[in-house]
């Protein structure tokens with residue numbers, strides 16, 4: 001699913017160029033769940049955004065879900081992100097005036113073509129069922145706990161049927177117990193065939209993830 005070789009990513013900072021990723025290589029198989037840990041500023045988010053096709057300004061080879069990310073046009077990368085990748089963030093980024101179901105179905109309005117819109121009710125219900133929240137489909141975020149809000153955000157990430165979930169500190173705003181439940185949910189999704197790359201400080205991530213990788217000085221330690 002993910003094949004990175006010799007990835008170098010620099011940020012231009014006034015007069016100097018600091019390599020954040022410095023010759024990083026990584027393979028992640030279909031259906032694998034891999035955790036990424038490392039100090040703040042070690043490049044975890046940078047790595048995730050690169051794998052998700054949000055950033056094409058890098059050196060080296062990046063093949064994700066069969067695409068060579070370095071050669072895609074901006075438009076092709078947008079299609080890649082919309083079809084193949086689900087993103088989950090620390091802040092749940094739910095719209096407060098929409099119900100859980102409406103939040104989950106939001107990607108339909110940004111998709112190419114009408115297909116996802118037509119399938120929205122069915123897909124939305126299926127995604128909410130997978131995260132165990134179907135019975136709260138009509139609730140607005142204010143009525144949900146933090147863990148439930150993150151589940152809605154995960155259902156939204158699943159809506160378009162991606163093969164890869166990228167999660168950037170998804171438990172950062174949650175108490176320990178809800179955080180562990182979210183990590184367990186990623187584990188379940190992975191056992192169901194989803195590939196999951198998750199940046200986390202959650203200590204117990206290793207019970208769900210097949211591998212825990214540490215980023216250090218721009219490489220995997």
Ligand SMILES: Nc1ncnc2c1ncn2[C@@H]1O[C@H](COP(=O)(O)OP(=O)(O)O)[C@@H](O)[C@H]1O
Pocket residue numbers: 011012013020038039040041042043044045046047
């Ligand atoms: N858009 C940017 N412009 C300049 N520097 C950046 C940018 N994004 C991240 N950086 C720098 O790259 C390094 C890694 O950032 P990041 O990937 O966000 O780390 P992490 O997620 O591990 O905390 C940091 O030193 C950060 O300041």
Ligand SMILES: [Mg+2]
Pocket residue numbers: 044045046168
């Ligand atoms: Mg980060």
